[in-house]
Amino acid sequence: MNSPGEQRALAAVPRWLLLLLAVALAAQVGWRGAGRVSAPAASDLPPAPSAAALRLASLGETAAFSRIAMLWLQAFDSRSDNAIPYRQLDYGRLIAWLRAVLEVDPRSGYPLFAAARVYAENPDARKAQQMFEFIESEFPLDPNGRWAALAHVALLAKHRLHDLPLALRYAAEIQRLTTDPTIPSWARQMEIFILEDMNELEAAKVMLGGLLATGRIRDPEERRFLEGRLEEIERRLAASQAKKR
Amino acid sequence: MPGQTATIARFALVEARRSALPWLAAACLAAALGFAGFLSQVAITESSALQASACAALLRACAVFLVAAHVSASVVREINEKGLELALALPMPRPAWYLGKLLGFAGAGALIAALYALPLAAWAKPASLAVWWLALAAELAVVAAAALFFASALGQTVAAITATLGLYLLARSISTIQVIAGGPLAGEGASADAARWLVDALALLLPRLDAVARGDWLLYGAPAAGDLAQSLAGLALYVVLLAAAGLFDFSRRNL
Numbered sequence: 001m002n003s004p005g006e007q008r009a010l011a012a013v014p015r016w017l018l019l020l021l022a023v024a025l026a027a028q029v030g031w032r033g034a035g036r037v038s039a040p041a042a043s044d045l046p047p048a049p050s051a052a053a054l055r056l057a058s059l060g061e062t063a064a065f066s067r068i069a070m071l072w073l074q075a076f077d078s079r080s081d082n083a084i085p086y087r088q089l090d091y092g093r094l095i096a097w098l099r100a101v102l103e104v105d106p107r108s109g110y111p112l113f114a115a116a117r118v119y120a121e122n123p124d125a126r127k128a129q130q131m132f133e134f135i136e137s138e139f140p141l142d143p144n145g146r147w148a149a150l151a152h153v154a155l156l157a158k159h160r161l162h163d164l165p166l167a168l169r170y171a172a173e174i175q176r177l178t179t180d181p182t183i184p185s186w187a188r189q190m191e192i193f194i195l196e197d198m199n200e201l202e203a204a205k206v207m208l209g210g211l212l213a214t215g216r217i218r219d220p221e222e223r224r225f226l227e228g229r230l231e232e233i234e235r236r237l238a239a240s241q242a243k244k245r
Numbered sequence: 246m247p248g249q250t251a252t253i254a255r256f257a258l259v260e261a262r263r264s265a266l267p268w269l270a271a272a273c274l275a276a277a278l279g280f281a282g283f284l285s286q287v288a289i290t291e292s293s294a295l296q297a298s299a300c301a302a303l304l305r306a307c308a309v310f311l312v313a314a315h316v317s318a319s320v321v322r323e324i325n326e327k328g329l330e331l332a333l334a335l336p337m338p339r340p341a342w343y344l345g346k347l348l349g350f351a352g353a354g355a356l357i358a359a360l361y362a363l364p365l366a367a368w369a370k371p372a373s374l375a376v377w378w379l380a381l382a383a384e385l386a387v388v389a390a391a392a393l394f395f396a397s398a399l400g401q402t403v404a405a406i407t408a409t410l411g412l413y414l415l416a417r418s419i420s421t422i423q424v425i426a427g428g429p430l431a432g433e434g435a436s437a438d439a440a441r442w443l444v445d446a447l448a449l450l451l452p453r454l455d456a457v458a459r460g461d462w463l464l465y466g467a468p469a470a471g472d473l474a475q476s477l478a479g480l481a482l483y484v485v486l487l488a489a490a491g492l493f494d495f496s497r498r499n500l
Contacts, residue, residue, distance in 0.1 A: 009497075013497055020489045035479075
């Protein structure tokens with residue numbers, strides 16, 4: 001390598017060369033600055049390849065590849081001039097991509113996180129529901145690792161779509177399939193509170209009573225809170241029965 | 246000076262012909278055709294499209310590597326064997342030697358591009374293929390200019406090849422990196438802004454190699470003439486920039 005001591009003075013460089021270098025550098029910066037790259041449009045999203053093809057392209061580095069593929073995927077239809085990003089995307093195509101990327105690295109949480117937190121929040125209810133179905137279909141393959149996405153979707157179904165039966169279905173799946181004790185109680189008990197919101201007080205009472213009877217609730221504060229809720233449900237039940245009489 | 250430049254360019258071409266470069270280029274061609282043939286046997290549809298696109302992509306990568314390796318090795322060998330000092334002892338200005346080498350290496354790149362375009366004629370339309378060849382030749386000229394710059398400045402073969410291929414990969418991926426960095430989900434705050442600024446600044450100093458010599462041109466037709474001209478002009482500008490930077494460094498060298 002050349003060290004500074006091996007260099008001649010700047011005056012040894014012909015002037016025309018200095019000028020050429022300056023002009024070429026300015027032209028390059030100006031040229032590239034004028035043609036700034038913008039995010040690809042929704043229509044640019046190509047059909048998804050198979051997971052096997054993606055795995056081949058990863059050259060064995062599936063963990064890195066699947067995450068980089070997600071970074072690439074999330075750039076579509078995300079231009080800064082979009083009032084609502086991702087609204088124009090073809091969700092059938094998008095889901096095929098998410099499914100293929102998830103299959104390449106099933107332990108990655110990225111595809112389902114993006115599906116639940118980004119794509120499922122689309123104001124278009126039909127597209128949001130497509131994403132809900134995708135998350136629900138992937139959840140049983142690893143319930144303890146994927147519960148967070150389905151729990152978020154249950155909240156979206158309840159508060160955005162106001163579809164309580166749908167929210168209840170997702171909450172019931174979380175309750176039924178998860179076994180990891182580190183999963184927070186609010187996620188596992190979501191079904192009870194949705195039943196309560198649906199005025200299905202009898203079912204909520206049975207479930208809450210059953211949960212308390214199993215002894216899985218060890219935290220005294222949590223136990224006290226749930227017992228309070230159970231008492232409230234019983235009061236509401238008694239009041240509604242009195243009204244019927 | 247033009248006469249001396251032409252002489253150096255001719256010798257660079259003669260050196261390329263007498264080296265292992267033609268054999269390596271032919272071996273890469275045979276391997277790419279063999280691989281494409283294998284793919285077509287297992288494909289259930291679009292076998293021609295698969296052969297054309299896979300072959301073009303493989304040959305493009307091979308051509309870039311061969312040109313980068315050949316230019317780096319040739320320049321470093323000439324420096325180590327004092328051939329450069331001998332050439333400059335003659336009444337010849339330094340720019341004549343440098344530009345002659347660049348011209349010769351770019352010519353060798355154009356010949357490799359032509360060799361690799363020929364078998365693709367079996368699957369692609371002549372007009373699309375001609376455009377692909379032109380773009381590949383321009384891309385190889387950029388690679389040759391980069392390898393000449395790094396080999397001349399660093400004086401080591403491995404370092405020069407690594408730097409050239411690093412620049413090439415960055416230029417191929419910078420547009421995607423820019424898009425990812427500028428997305429609405431990218432983080433907020435000073436560090437995210439700094440990262441975005443850095444990526445944008447880097448993009449200003451790189452050519453758009455992702456926009457040229459694409460395999461899909463062979464399948465779906467070449468881009469519009471205006472877009473193509475713009476892409477090629479960008480590459481030509483970058484060759485001039487690399488040549489000017491290389492000449493600047495070469496002129497300051499105390500040989």
